[in-house]
Amino acid sequence: MAPPEGMSPLEYLTAIEAIKQLKARYFYGYDHKDWAFWRDQVWAPDGRLEVPEMGQDIAPREAMIEWVIERSMKQVSVHHGHTPIIEITSPTTATGIWAMEDRIYRDRDHPDYKDAARILGFGHYRERYVKLDIGWRILSTRLTRLRTIYERVF
Amino acid sequence: MAPPEGMSPLEYLTAIEAIKQLKARYFYGYDHKDWAFWRDQVWAPDGRLEVPEMGQDIAPREAMIEWVIERSMKQVSVHHGHTPIIEITSPTTATGIWAMEDRIYRDRDHPDYKDAARILGFGHYRERYVKLDIGWRILSTRLTRLRTIYERVF
Amino acid sequence: MAPPEGMSPLEYLTAIEAIKQLKARYFYGYDHKDWAFWRDQVWAPDGRLEVPEMGQDIAPREAMIEWVIERSMKQVSVHHGHTPIIEITSPTTATGIWAMEDRIYRDRDHPDYKDAARILGFGHYRERYVKLDIGWRILSTRLTRLRTIYERVF
Numbered sequence: 001m002a003p004p005e006g007m008s009p010l011e012y013l014t015a016i017e018a019i020k021q022l023k024a025r026y027f028y029g030y031d032h033k034d035w036a037f038w039r040d041q042v043w044a045p046d047g048r049l050e051v052p053e054m055g056q057d058i059a060p061r062e063a064m065i066e067w068v069i070e071r072s073m074k075q076v077s078v079h080h081g082h083t084p085i086i087e088i089t090s091p092t093t094a095t096g097i098w099a100m101e102d103r104i105y106r107d108r109d110h111p112d113y114k115d116a117a118r119i120l121g122f123g124h125y126r127e128r129y130v131k132l133d134i135g136w137r138i139l140s141t142r143l144t145r146l147r148t149i150y151e152r153v154f
Numbered sequence: 155m156a157p158p159e160g161m162s163p164l165e166y167l168t169a170i171e172a173i174k175q176l177k178a179r180y181f182y183g184y185d186h187k188d189w190a191f192w193r194d195q196v197w198a199p200d201g202r203l204e205v206p207e208m209g210q211d212i213a214p215r216e217a218m219i220e221w222v223i224e225r226s227m228k229q230v231s232v233h234h235g236h237t238p239i240i241e242i243t244s245p246t247t248a249t250g251i252w253a254m255e256d257r258i259y260r261d262r263d264h265p266d267y268k269d270a271a272r273i274l275g276f277g278h279y280r281e282r283y284v285k286l287d288i289g290w291r292i293l294s295t296r297l298t299r300l301r302t303i304y305e306r307v308f
Numbered sequence: 309m310a311p312p313e314g315m316s317p318l319e320y321l322t323a324i325e326a327i328k329q330l331k332a333r334y335f336y337g338y339d340h341k342d343w344a345f346w347r348d349q350v351w352a353p354d355g356r357l358e359v360p361e362m363g364q365d366i367a368p369r370e371a372m373i374e375w376v377i378e379r380s381m382k383q384v385s386v387h388h389g390h391t392p393i394i395e396i397t398s399p400t401t402a403t404g405i406w407a408m409e410d411r412i413y414r415d416r417d418h419p420d421y422k423d424a425a426r427i428l429g430f431g432h433y434r435e436r437y438v439k440l441d442i443g444w445r446i447l448s449t450r451l452t453r454l455r456t457i458y459e460r461v462f
Binding site: 001009010013016082083084085086097099101122124146147 | 318321322325326328329331332333335336339384386388389390411413
Binding site: 164167168171172174175177178179181182185230232234235236257259 | 390
């Protein structure tokens, strides 16, 4: 890990902290279901979300957010991110890998409630970031899981 | 996120790291039940703790710590904090939002053991910080939870 | 927390971020079972791993990694680290305390499967780091747990 060409060590550290807070807003907006915040403060216009285990690969931002909202209705979600490995590849581009844990608690009237009232997952996000005029935004994220536990209703 | 008036980018990043380590000491002191450390290394003298779901809003520091100690007797606690959104509002003031997860394991002779031997919670701290001569300290924290799971004895 | 003699504030912050990403590689390499990466990108040649509750204290690196691989066969592991308290003690040495949570899911043909198919632990790493020519590496880590939950097969 080192600054790319055209960035000072101070600009490099500033970019890393900005990307950490960007991902913090991702989690905050998602779990508070604050979709206007999530759209404007987190994603680049051509943002892409990939979840291979669900066969999902959606872009751009508007279609992707619609899909997330649809899936997130009638559930409480908890997403936590850990120990990012962030690489600044140029003054306006970067990549990151985040360890993650997520928990989904579905409402009783959720269409998939009987299949899994609670889901507990552990995995990693692999992401690309871009610096726009308004600041760093997520360009793409790809979520894979090491383990997923589905708990049915008992 | 940007430095406030009167702070250089380097002072700004230094303050953010100091506040992250401050909150790290909060968790370390609490879960090790090291109350002298928790008092001296974490809290401002007029520190305030709010837990709306418990109807609690306690200050200053001495009364608040007494309440925490009383509640924490005879239990093992695990508190983890994640992905802070920290805003430095002046060279001596700041705010932060932390995602959190906590687990409480009560001893069998804890007065509330039969109601909930284990508690698992997910939520957020919303905090204010102040820089004193001795360094950054927590001025107030307000804990809300997205979800709390109480497990009774079986 | 402050820079040691011989380090500027900027070098100090750079070292802290480097150590955070070092520990991030520790978790990434372990949970992906990428032992070549784990060896080369994480550990100093005389690296030491202590787990007092298991009676383990192993060094140097090669013997220690062999022991970890042996134990990690036939299991999925999830290790997460939180809120580090990092102290830079000289331009080439540092210490750190990390809160941690780990989960082990053993395969059915793991020799210890019947004793505990799943293990959930919470504790702390206490570590020493060294800066070599190739960058910061872990010199020693000592893992203690506040609580460990063993779930047998039902």
